[in-house]
Ligand SMILES: NC(=O)C1=CN([C@@H]2O[C@H](COP(=O)(O)OP(=O)(O)OC[C@H]3O[C@@H](n4cnc5c(N)ncnc54)[C@H](O)[C@@H]3O)[C@@H](O)[C@H]2O)C=CC1
């Protein structure tokens with residue numbers, strides 16, 4: 001689902017890279033396309049048409065570019081493109097959103113953080129994706145003049161338990177540290193969240209657990225990012241913290257994500273949105289989407305070597321100095337989206353020696 005804005009440009013990159021992976025490793029990927037978000041509203045007045053949902057359910061994995069844009073901003077909130085995105089996450093049961101944040105060595109000088117702070121960062125934000133503030137009911141305007149408003153942050157014990165378990169499982173195969181981010185000094189939902197993390201902690205004695213308030217986490221994420229391994233948090237907190245964390249890598253255009261169900265079905269999308277300010281100008285960084293394709297190969301198809309060939313190609317292209325304009329630094333060669341896609345495809349086709357980040361996005 002290319003969606004809207006730069007989503008349409010970067011999805012082309014991911015499919016081109018997968019074709020190249022297929023050629024090199026002897027696989028054939030079959031692609032089906034469907035509309036979601038603004039494109040679907042334009043076509044059928046529905047941000048998530050039934051045919052789109054049906055096609056996703058029939059697929060082995062799903063790719064999504066991004067949705068939204070100023071063209072649809074004045075629609076009532078239940079009709080907006082973003083509703084299509086929330087609905088597909090809910091309908092498919094994609095409760096676990098994994099957002100790896102990896103600092104590429106050659107991008108150290110593109111990050112606004114000091115190189116010694118951004119260097120060697122490898123953390124994973126595990127964001128709850130189908131509950132919390134984005135899904136709570138009621139969410140409405142009230143009163144005679146509609147001048148009162150309510151949104152609701154709601155979770156069941158089961159919803160918290162499954163995301164916390166997922167985060168512990170990931171911590172177990174990574175660096176065995178789990179930071180649970182909440183606002184338990186104020187929110188009742190966070191108090192229950194913290195309670196459940198403590199209960200589950202006894203089942204994972206190998207994992208070091210810490211609790212952190214979200215405001216402090218926002219600060220520590222960019223002052224001491226190396227202190228984090230796995231970060232588990234509520235939907236809204238995870239949304240905000242992951243955009244912030246993208247600055248460790250230098251650009252929002254560098255962060256991929258995987259959204260998984262309890263059965264391991266996956267939807268793969270970049271962390272960024274439709275970027276209307278640069279859409280249509282061949283300026284978008286396609287790496288977040290392309291790295292999401294690597295996550296898909298790993299999680300949905302268990303094709304690890306193939307996935308690593310993509311991560312490897314991205315690293316090589318960055319090492320060779322190629323940058324989209326969001327990442328410019330002294331001495332780099334600035335290229336457009338299409339050129340960047342072509343260069344990455346070329347590197348995937350050619351293959352090359354083992355590199356240090358291989359497997360880092362597990
Ligand atoms: N998953 C999704 O589909 C998401 C959709 N949105 C929607 O996207 C629209 C725009 O929202 P914004 O707040 O502007 O967030 P955004 O993530 O689209 O853009 C924020 C900033 O990052 C830049 N940026 C984003 N992706 C980039 C890339 N690949 N390469 C280079 N620069 C990139 C943009 O140019 C912009 O300056 C809204 O309608 C919003 O609701 C926002 C976030 C996620």
Ligand SMILES: CC(C)CC(=O)C(=O)O
Nearest residue numbers: 082085086134239271273
């Ligand atoms: C519609 C929003 C929840 C999309 C977003 O910002 C995200 O998932 O990161």
Ligand SMILES: [Mg+2]
Nearest residue numbers: 239240243271
């Ligand atoms: Mg977001």
